[in-house]
Amino acid sequence: MTGDGNPFIDRRPTSHERLTGMPWDASYHDGPAPWDIGRAQPAIVRLASIGGFTGTVLDVGCGSGENALHLASLGLSVLGVDVAETALVLAREKADDRGLAVDFAVADAFELERVGRMFETVLDCGLFHTFDDDERRGYVASLASVTEHQGTLYVLCFSDDGPETGPHPVSRDELRAAFDSGTGWNIDTIEPDRILTRFHDDDGAPAWLATITRI
Numbered sequence: 001m002t003g004d005g006n007p008f009i010d011r012r013p014t015s016h017e018r019l020t021g022m023p024w025d026a027s028y029h030d031g032p033a034p035w036d037i038g039r040a041q042p043a044i045v046r047l048a049s050i051g052g053f054t055g056t057v058l059d060v061g062c063g064s065g066e067n068a069l070h071l072a073s074l075g076l077s078v079l080g081v082d083v084a085e086t087a088l089v090l091a092r093e094k095a096d097d098r099g100l101a102v103d104f105a106v107a108d109a110f111e112l113e114r115v116g117r118m119f120e121t122v123l124d125c126g127l128f129h130t131f132d133d134d135e136r137r138g139y140v141a142s143l144a145s146v147t148e149h150q151g152t153l154y155v156l157c158f159s160d161d162g163p164e165t166g167p168h169p170v171s172r173d174e175l176r177a178a179f180d181s182g183t184g185w186n187i188d189t190i191e192p193d194r195i196l197t198r199f200h201d202d203d204g205a206p207a208w209l210a211t212i213t214r215i
Contacts, residue, residue: 011083011108015132016168028064028086034198035126036063040070043156043193043209044125048074052154055120058146060109061127065091065102071123072102081107081115110138113145122146122153126195128178129157129168136178144184147214153185155210156195162206166195170208179212186213 017023027033044067047053053076059068062080064087072078072095080102082088091104107115109127122143131139147153155175158166172190179185188211196204 011110014130015135016130023084024082025084025086028084028090032198033063033087035195036066037196037198038066040066041125041156041196043195043207044123044154045070047154047209052152053121053123055148055151056117058112058115058117058119058122060112060122060124060143062091062104063087063126065094065104067123067125068102068104069094069098069100072100073098079103079105079115079117079119081105081109081112083108110135110142112142115146117146118148118151119146120148120151122151123156124153125156126158128155129166129170137183140178140183140185144214149214151214153179153210153212153214155179155208155212156193157208157210158195159192159206159208161192161208164200164205166197166200166205166207169206172208175208175210179210181215184215186215187211188213 057071057076057078059080062068062082065080068078068080088104095102158169160169160171179187190208190210193207193209194204195207
C-alpha cells in the first residue's frame with residue numbers, strides 16, 4: 001500500500017483484483033486469506049518428499065509463506081515473492097518464529113526479471129489460475145525469465161474436472177496452450193490433485209499439478 005492509499009500506483013491491477021475490487025493485500029487484513037490453510041499444501045509436501053525441489057527455489061505468489069517455509073525446513077534455498085506486503089510480513093514473522101532462513105520480497109509476478117536471479121525450481125501454488133488469458137501470456141514469459149534452462153516449474157491450480165471446483169477452474173488444454181515450446185516450455189505431466197482451502201471441506205478442491213520444463 002502506498003502513502004496516498006492507492007495500492008496500484010506501481011502496477012496495473014490483475015483481473016482478479018478488478019473482479020473483487022480489492023488488492024491482493026486486502027485478503028490478509030481481517031484474518032487468514034481463503035487459501036491460507038496455516039500449513040504447506042499436501043501436494044507440495046508430497047512433491048518435496050520425493051526430491052521434486054532442487055537447487056535454488058522461487059515460490060511465486062508465496063502468500064504468508066507456508067510452502068516456502070516447508071521447503072526451507074528441508075534445507076533448500078528459497079525466495080518467496082508476492083505483491084501482498086501484509087502477507088510477507090506474516091511470512092517473515094513465521095520464519096523468525098521457526099528459526100528458518102528464508103528470503104521474502106515484494107515482486108510483481110509479471111516482472112520477475114527484476115528479482116535479478118535465476119532459479120532451478122519454481123513453484124506456482126494457486127496463482128496461475130487467477131489470471132485471465134491476456135495476463136497468462138505475460139506471466140508465462142515472466143516465469144521463463146527467471147527459470148534456468150532445463151529447470152522445473154510446478155503449477156498447482158484449480159481444475160475444471162470434478163464437483164466443488166474452485167473459483168477459477170483451469171482445463172488441461174489451457175495449461176498446454178500457456179506452456180508450450182513457443183513460450184519456452186515443455187509440459188512433462190499434468191496430474192489430478194487437490195488444493196486445500198478454508199472454504200472447501202477437508203478434501204479441498206480438484207486441482208491439476210503440472211510439471212513443466214524450461215527449454
